[in-house]
Amino acid sequence: MAMSVYPDQARKASDAGVQWLRGNLTEEGGYGIPALLPHYKTPMALAAAGFLDEARASLSWITERYVGPDWHARDPQDAAAASRQCDLYEDLWLAWGAQKIGMLRESHGIYSRCRDLQDPATGGVRSRIGPDSANFYDLRSTALTGLVGLIVGDEQAVAGAVEFTLRLIADQPDQSQGFFLVRDGNGDLVTSFPEEDARLFVVGFAEQQADPLYYALGLGLTFLAAAYEQGGVRACLTGAFRYAEQCMARTDAILRHHYTGKIGWGMALLYRVGGHSEHRVMAEQAVSHLLRTQLDSGAWWIPTLYRTLEEQPRAVTLDRTAEHSLWLRLFSDTMRAEG
Template sequence: MPVRNVERRRLARYRTAQVRAGEALMAQLDPLGRNAEGIGVGGYYKAPTALALAGKPAAAQAMLDYVDRTFADSRGHFFRIRGDQDQAAGRECDLYEDLWLAWGALEAGREGMGLRTLSLADAFVDWSDGGVASCTGGAGDGSKDLRSTAISGFVSLRYGRTRNSLANAKFLVKHLELQDNPEKQFFLVRTASGDLSTDYPADRERYFVLKPDQERPLYYALGLPIAFLASLYTETSDTAYLKAAEGYAEVYLSLGEPAILHDYSGKLALGLALLYEQTDSRRYLDALFTVLDYLCDFQDETGLWTAPPSLSGSGSWNRETQLDRTAEYCTWLALITQRLKGKFL
């Protein structure tokens, strides 16, 4: 079979998976935009984006309204569990859910809600280096983390907030340059003064450094900068961003199959799709297909995702994690198939 026909069939498979996921997410909701009882914001914060991209803006809006009523504090910050004022302790990425919800608000036509969240996030940007604070609570020490900064840049870019995106990109480019041996240990947090944070409690290691020998390394922390910086290159044509995106991709791909065939690899997939679009490198396309084929293999008959073989020793996902992963993969599949259809169809 000609190569182009194989690529078209793969793209059709990914598109079908995305449509089925959108329908599955829709089926979980009651008229007020709620999932099952007892689900924290972890089961909601990615779904408005996924639903909107699946052509279901009304459902996305209903969910946003529910999340805003249920999980937002007086500042507009979203807590993972209703009333949990201390939820950020030890996470080193406090604004992550907020920024996903801001993205969903934009896609669902609730730009005002998203801008409220982005205005809140502005207070936690260190404009001297572009980093975003790890913690929004009073116990924060001024540290800045890779994940918050990358998702901030990605969402800000979609809102056209150029100043924020360029500042966040500055942090990410420098962050890669600071790494001495990134394939062996990639530090995820910087101190208030801008140095890599290499001193941390042993029980919180995975939030501060990515090592291949850890249990469930935070591989997605590398996928976020690839997707953002490659997107920024598309907007600006500044090759410094393409070079940095490829640098992060080199680190990620060097980690091999354990990192690529992993439930955290969805963000990598979007980055690879963008890099393939920008460079025509078959290496990126082949890696993209490897990731997406793997992810689509553990979508179940309902359209939701189940825990992959890599988690066979850890048991199945709880309901909140299942909804989280389904919404995320639905989102990346929508964006990827939209971008690549011009290449293959």
């Protein structure tokens, strides 16, 4: 497939995915699944495609059921969530979607709560790591806070997130150990943790770790590239290159994964601001994987998790279809702007 057709193919696939989302949306704004986790990406996916009425219905359905007076989204039926002190990743997706939709009250409320949990000393933002999460600050929530901060014009939050993201990669030990994602309350890199929680603390390699959180590296890459594009600070571009190197060190496994979409958008953005052809190639390969795994219905099957489509829960289909539709659209928009 020639480079010139990738943006168009990605847009076509994204449109098909969004039509699946629209076609399965209930009158209430949900998808017939009584849970938060499959739904929190749908407002942003629908809004990015321009379907603001459907996006508002989706966000309203979520906020009415799961967002409390403190603006934190909680699912009372999610036993794992109940044991966590803080889980900002879903909140940040909702804030991002609300901002895109124009539901500014919801966007401000949810985002402000997340901002209150940004550590002024390190710039890190809390995330979903166990009941003691108040002591941990990780790349995922920090980079996503930075991305939302760029959109809402929160320069202080962006500066803190840049500092955390750059320092995190500068302090990494030998690459063969994996990429450590978390700092503790003292600002120290967390390199010791229970084995059962390892994937929340370190991005390993496919041959060493089951289901690595590749998307954390993609968020770091994308945030720094976006920060450079908006602010022109050279350190952000240099840092984005270093995160791209971490992605490329994980060979093609990172490009054939259910977290590949974030890598594709990030590499496309880095190619646009940095001009290195290897980043364009990585972006294309990531998009190719998403195109290959889309179903005729417009939804996505995740072959890295389920051997057959019949094994895949509908909640997973909803989550992946919303996310892949969004990343393909952002890839397409990014590459079209570059061209």
